[in-house]
Amino acid sequence: MSAKQIELPSAIGVRDLAQKMGISPIDAIKKLMSNGVMASINQTIDFDTAAIVAAEFGFDAVPEKQEVEEKKEVGEVPLWRQKIAGEKEADLLPRPPVVTILGHVDHGKTSLLDAIRKTNVAAGEAGGITQHIGAYQVEREGRLITFLDTPGHAAFTAMRARGAQGADIVVLVVAADDGVMPQTREAIAHAKAARVPIIVALNKIDKPNANPDRVKNQLAELELVPDEWGGNTIVVPVSAKQKMGIDDLLASILLVADSSDIRANPNGKVIGSVIEAELDKAKGVVATLLVQNGTLKNGQVVVAGTAYGRLKAMFDYRGKPVAKAGPSMPVSVLGLSDVPAAGDLFEVVENERTAREIVLKRQEAQKAQVASAKMSLEDLFARFKSGEVKELRLIIKADVQGSLEPIIKEINELGKNSQEIAIKILYAETGNIGENDVMLASASKAILIGFNVQAEVSARRLAEAEGVSIRLYDIIYRLTEDIEKALKGMLQPEFVEKRIGKAHVLAVFPISKVGKVAGCRVVEGEARRNSKVRLFRGGDIVYEGEVASLKHEKEDVREVRAGMECGVGLKNFHDIVVGDILEFYTLEKTG
Ligand code: GDP
Numbered sequence: 001m002s003a004k005q006i007e008l009p010s011a012i013g014v015r016d017l018a019q020k021m022g023i024s025p026i027d028a029i030k031k032l033m034s035n036g037v038m039a040s041i042n043q044t045i046d047f048d049t050a051a052i053v054a055a056e057f058g059f060d061a062v063p064e065k066q067e068v069e070e071k072k073e074v075g076e077v078p079l080w081r082q083k084i085a086g087e088k089e090a091d092l093l094p095r096p097p098v099v100t101i102l103g104h105v106d107h108g109k110t111s112l113l114d115a116i117r118k119t120n121v122a123a124g125e126a127g128g129i130t131q132h133i134g135a136y137q138v139e140r141e142g143r144l145i146t147f148l149d150t151p152g153h154a155a156f157t158a159m160r161a162r163g164a165q166g167a168d169i170v171v172l173v174v175a176a177d178d179g180v181m182p183q184t185r186e187a188i189a190h191a192k193a194a195r196v197p198i199i200v201a202l203n204k205i206d207k208p209n210a211n212p213d214r215v216k217n218q219l220a221e222l223e224l225v226p227d228e229w230g231g232n233t234i235v236v237p238v239s240a241k242q243k244m245g246i247d248d249l250l251a252s253i254l255l256v257a258d259s260s261d262i263r264a265n266p267n268g269k270v271i272g273s274v275i276e277a278e279l280d281k282a283k284g285v286v287a288t289l290l291v292q293n294g295t296l297k298n299g300q301v302v303v304a305g306t307a308y309g310r311l312k313a314m315f316d317y318r319g320k321p322v323a324k325a326g327p328s329m330p331v332s333v334l335g336l337s338d339v340p341a342a343g344d345l346f347e348v349v350e351n352e353r354t355a356r357e358i359v360l361k362r363q364e365a366q367k368a369q370v371a372s373a374k375m376s377l378e379d380l381f382a383r384f385k386s387g388e389v390k391e392l393r394l395i396i397k398a399d400v401q402g403s404l405e406p407i408i409k410e411i412n413e414l415g416k417n418s419q420e421i422a423i424k425i426l427y428a429e430t431g432n433i434g435e436n437d438v439m440l441a442s443a444s445k446a447i448l449i450g451f452n453v454q455a456e457v458s459a460r461r462l463a464e465a466e467g468v469s470i471r472l473y474d475i476i477y478r479l480t481e482d483i484e485k486a487l488k489g490m491l492q493p494e495f496v497e498k499r500i501g502k503a504h505v506l507a508v509f510p511i512s513k514v515g516k517v518a519g520c521r522v523v524e525g526e527a528r529r530n531s532k533v534r535l536f537r538g539g540d541i542v543y544e545g546e547v548a549s550l551k552h553e554k555e556d557v558r559e560v561r562a563g564m565e566c567g568v569g570l571k572n573f574h575d576i577v578v579g580d581i582l583e584f585y586t587l588e589k590t591g
Contacts (some may be wrong), residue, residue, distance in 0.1 A: 305344030501525030
C-alpha cells in the first residue's frame with residue numbers, strides 16, 4: 001500500500017502539521033519527542049523534521065509547490081478590533097502605533113526600553129521625569145509612538161489570550177552575540193499568530209563577539225528575511241548600552257506603521273486594554289489603560305474584566321493629570337472597584353448600574369469555569385485512590401518567584417509525609433498557564449496548579465479537549481489543603497449523595513398511559529418527588545434514576561413521610577415487582 005501524499009512547506013508549526021494530518025497535536029509532539037525533538041505546539045519545525053513525523057503517521061511528505069501569491073494570513077482578529085468593527089471607514093483616523101518589545105531573556109529588552117525612553121521621551125519637557133505605568137510614549141519628528149513597557153512574553157501572551165492584543169508592531173530583540181534562542185522563536189510564533197509585523201533590533205552590536213551575519217542567517221531560516229537580502233524584515237543594528245541606532249529603530253517603526261492599517265475612531269465607542277493594575281494602599285486601585293478606540297474621559301464609568309468604577313482621576317505616563325485620552329494613549333486611572341487583570345478589555349458604559357450587571361454576569365461565568373475544572377480533577381484523584389496512579393504529578397505556575405518557593409516547600413513537605421503516593425513537581429515557574437503547560441500536563445498526566453495566575457483562554461480550551469485538570473488558587477493554604485486531602489484520598493467530590501428515605505414496594509398497579517406505579521410504604525425518612533431513586537431487588541441495584549410521580553391518596557404530593565403509604569412512578573422504568581425496595585437520595589454540592 002502506498003503512503004498518502006502530503007504537501008508541506010519549508011517550515012511548519014506543529015499545530016498546523018497535526019491539523020494537516022488530521023491527528024491531535026499531542027500525538028505529533030509525542031512523536032517529535034520520541035525522535036529527540038522537544039517542540040511545543042506553537043513551535044515551527046523544518047520540512048525534514050516534519051517529513052519524519054509525517055512518515056510515522058503513514059504520510060509521504062513532498063515539498064509544497066511555491067505559491068506565487070502571498071498566502072492568506074490566518075491569525076486572530078483581536079477582540080477589540082471585532083468590537084469596533086462597526087466603525088465607519090470614514091471615521092477612522094491614523095493613531096500612534098503601539099509597540100511591544102519581545103525577545104530572549106538577557107538579550108536587552110529592558111535596556112532597549114530604557115534607552116528609547118531616555119533618548120526621546122518628553123522632548124522639550126523640563127525634567128522629563130517619567131513614572132512607571134507600564135507604557136510610555138515617545139515623539140519623533142512630531143509623531144508619537146506608544147511603547148508597552150512590560151517586556152516579556154507573559155504580558156503579551158496574557159493580552160493575546162484575552163483577545164486584547166495591545167501591540168501593532170513587535171520589536172524583536174536579538175542579541176548579536178547570542179543569536180536566535182528558544183524565546184526568540186516563541187516570540188516570532190506569537191507575533192505571527194497575532195498577525196503583528198516584526199522589526200528586528202539586532203542588539204549588542206558593540207560587543208566584540210557580535211556576529212550580525214550569523215543572526216541574519218538564523219532569522220532568514222525562520223522566514224524573517226532581512227530587507228538588505230531582499231526580504232521584508234527590517235533589521236536595525238542597535239546598542240542599547242551605548243544608545244546607538246535608537247533613532248533608526250524609531251524611524252523603522254514609523255515606516256512599518258505607515259504601511260499598516262493603524263487607525264481608530266477618536267469619536268467612537270471607547271474601548272481598550274488593561275496594561276497593568278495594582279492595589280495601592282493610599283490611592284486604591286491604580287490601573288494603566290491603553291485606549292484603542294474612542295476617547296476616554298475622566299469621570300466616565302469603565303468596566304474592565306470584572307472590575308468597574310467611575311474614573312476619579314487620570315494621569316499620563318509623566319504623572320501629569322489629564323482630562324481625556326485618545327487612541328493609543330496610555331493613562332493611569334483611579335476609581336476602579338477591583339484590580340483588573342493585565343490584558344482585560346475595558347469599555348466605557350453608561351452608568352454604574354449597567355457596569356454592575358455586566359460584572360455580575362462575568363463573575364458567574366468564571367465560577368462555572370472553575371467548577372468544571374474541579375470536577376475533572378476529582379476524577380484524577382479517584383484514579384490514584386483506586387491504585388491506578390501511584391504518583392501525583394504537578395505543574396505549578398505562580399505569579400512571582402516569591403510565591404513559588406513556599407508552595408514548593410509545603411508540597412514537598414506533604415510528599416514526605418505521605419505513605420502511599422509520591423508527589424512529583426515536574427516544573428514550577430512564574431507566569432500564566434499556557435498551552436505549553438497543558439501539553440506537558442497531558443503528555444505526562446500531570447495536574448496543573450495555578451497560584452494567583454490565570455489560565456489563558458487557549459490553554460483552557462486545550463485542557464478541556466485533553467481532559468487536563470487546571471486548579472487555580474489564591475490562597476496557599478487552600479492549595480496545600482487540597483493536595484493533602486487528595487493524598488489521603490479524602491478530597492470530596494463536588495457532589496455528595498445524601499440518602500433521604502427508603503420505601504418497600506407492597507403492590508404494583510398498571511396505569512394506562514403511565515405504565516406501572518409502585519404502591520409503597522415509606523419505612524425510613526421520606527420519599528420525595530424531586531429526588532433521585534434507586535431500586536433494589538434482592539440486594540442488587542436494578543434501576544437508578546428519577547422519581548416520575550409521587551401520589552398520596554390520589555393527590556400529587558411533594559413528599560411522603562415514614563409510616564405513610566404512597567404511589568411512586570419511576571422515570572422510564574416499569575419493571576417493578578412486589579418486594580422491591582426503593583431508596584431515595586439527592587445529590588448535594590459540597591463546600
Ligand atoms: P532582558 O532580559 O532582555 O530585559 O535584558 P536586559 O536589558 O536586562 O539586558 C541583559 C544584559 O545585557 C544586561 O547586563 C545589560 O547591561 C546587557 N546589555 C543590554 N543591551 C546591551 C548592549 O547593547 N550592549 C552590551 N554590551 N550589553 C547590553
